[in-house]
Amino acid sequence: MLEEKNLRLTSSEISVAWSCYQNNSFSICILKYFLANVDDPEIKSVLQFALDMSIQSFNSSKEILQNDNQPIPIGFTDEDVSPNAPRLFSDSYYLYYIKNMSKVGLSVYGVALSIAAHADVRKFLSLAILNSTNLYNKTTETLLSKGLFIRPPYVTTSNHVDFVDKKSYLGGILNLTKSNRPLNVVEITHIEANVEANSIGKVLMTGLAQVAKSKKVRDYCLKGKEIATKHVQVFTTMLTNDDIPSPMPWDLEVTDSAVSPFSDKLIMFHSSLIIASNISNYATASAASLRTDVSTSYVRLTTEVAQFAKNGVDLMIKNAWLEQPPQAPNHKELAKG
Structure with a gap:
C-alpha cells in the first residue's frame, strides 16, 4: 500500500x-x-x-x-x-x-x-x-x-407543526385570482441574505468604478452596480409585499478618491468572485424556495448575472488577465503527431 x-x-x-x-x-x-x-x-x-x-x-x-x-x-x-x-x-x-x-x-x-x-x-x-x-x-x-450587525427580520410563527396539503402552497408566477401564501422562514432567510450580499456588492462596484483606470473596466463595474441595485429592489419587494421589514447595512460610505489602489486585472478578478458567489447563492436559494414565483425570480436573476459574468470573462481574456487553470492533455491533438 x-x-x-x-x-x-x-x-x-x-x-x-x-x-x-x-x-x-x-x-x-x-x-x-x-x-x-x-x-x-x-x-x-x-x-x-x-x-x-x-x-x-x-x-x-x-x-x-x-x-x-x-x-x-x-x-x-x-x-x-x-x-x-x-x-x-x-x-x-x-x-x-x-x-x-x-x-x-x-x-x-x-x-x-x-x-x-x-x-x-x-x-x-x-x-x-x-x-x-x-x-x-x-x-x-x-x-x-458596534451596533452594526444586520439581523434577519423577526416573524410570528404558528405554535403547531403542520404539513403541506395543497398544491396552492407552491403558488404561481401569474397568480391573478388569489394571493400567494406568505413567505416561509427558509425563503425569508435566503432573500434577506441576498439583500445584504447585493448591498455590499453595490458599494464595492461603486468604489471600483470610481478608480478603475480603463474605461471598459469602469463601465463594467457601473453595470455591476446597476444590476446589484436592481436585485436589492427585487428582493426587498418580496419581503415588503408580505409586510416583512428588509434590514439594510448602513454607514457603507464610498469616499471621493479617484486614485486606484488596485490593478484593473485585480478589479476584474474581484468582480468575477462576487458574481460567482451570487450565482451560487441564487442556485441554493432557488432550490430551497417552494413558492414558484420566488424560485422563478432566482432563475431569471441568475440568467442576468450569468450573462454579465460572460461579458467580464470576455474582457479579461481580451486583456490577458484570465489565468488558465490546469487542464487534462488533449489526447486527440497529441495523436495527430
Whole structure:
C-alpha cells in the first residue's frame, strides 16, 4: 500500500490548491490596502486576523502544489495593489465585507473538503474551515459590539407543526385570482441574505468604478452596480409585499478618491468572485424556495448575472488577465503527431 504522502493529487485536489492559491493571493492584496487605511483598532484587529489567515492558506496551498510538482500560478502580487492609495471605503464597510467573505470561505472550503482524499489537502481545508469560522465569529462580535450587525427580520410563527396539503402552497408566477401564501422562514432567510450580499456588492462596484483606470473596466463595474441595485429592489419587494421589514447595512460610505489602489486585472478578478458567489447563492436559494414565483425570480436573476459574468470573462481574456487553470492533455491533438 502506498504511503499517503507519495500519492499524486487528484484533479479535484489540484483544483482546490490552485484556486486557493489564486484567491488568497488576491485577498492578501485587498487586506493590505484595507489595513493601511483603517482607523478603528477593533476593526484593524479583525483585518489583521483575516490577513494572517490568508497568508497561511496561501503558503499551504503553494506547498501542496510544489509537493505534487504542479506549476505555481502567477496570481496577484504587490504590483497589483497600492496600499498607500487614499481611502476608498469606510471602516464599517470593511467589517461587512469581511463578514460576507468569511461566509463564502466557509461554503467553498466545506465543499472542497467533501471531495478531498489526500491527507495534506484535508488537513489544509479543515484548518481553513476552522479559521473561516473564527473569522466569521470575530467579525460578527465586532459588528454586534458596534451596533452594526444586520439581523434577519423577526416573524410570528404558528405554535403547531403542520404539513403541506395543497398544491396552492407552491403558488404561481401569474397568480391573478388569489394571493400567494406568505413567505416561509427558509425563503425569508435566503432573500434577506441576498439583500445584504447585493448591498455590499453595490458599494464595492461603486468604489471600483470610481478608480478603475480603463474605461471598459469602469463601465463594467457601473453595470455591476446597476444590476446589484436592481436585485436589492427585487428582493426587498418580496419581503415588503408580505409586510416583512428588509434590514439594510448602513454607514457603507464610498469616499471621493479617484486614485486606484488596485490593478484593473485585480478589479476584474474581484468582480468575477462576487458574481460567482451570487450565482451560487441564487442556485441554493432557488432550490430551497417552494413558492414558484420566488424560485422563478432566482432563475431569471441568475440568467442576468450569468450573462454579465460572460461579458467580464470576455474582457479579461481580451486583456490577458484570465489565468488558465490546469487542464487534462488533449489526447486527440497529441495523436495527430
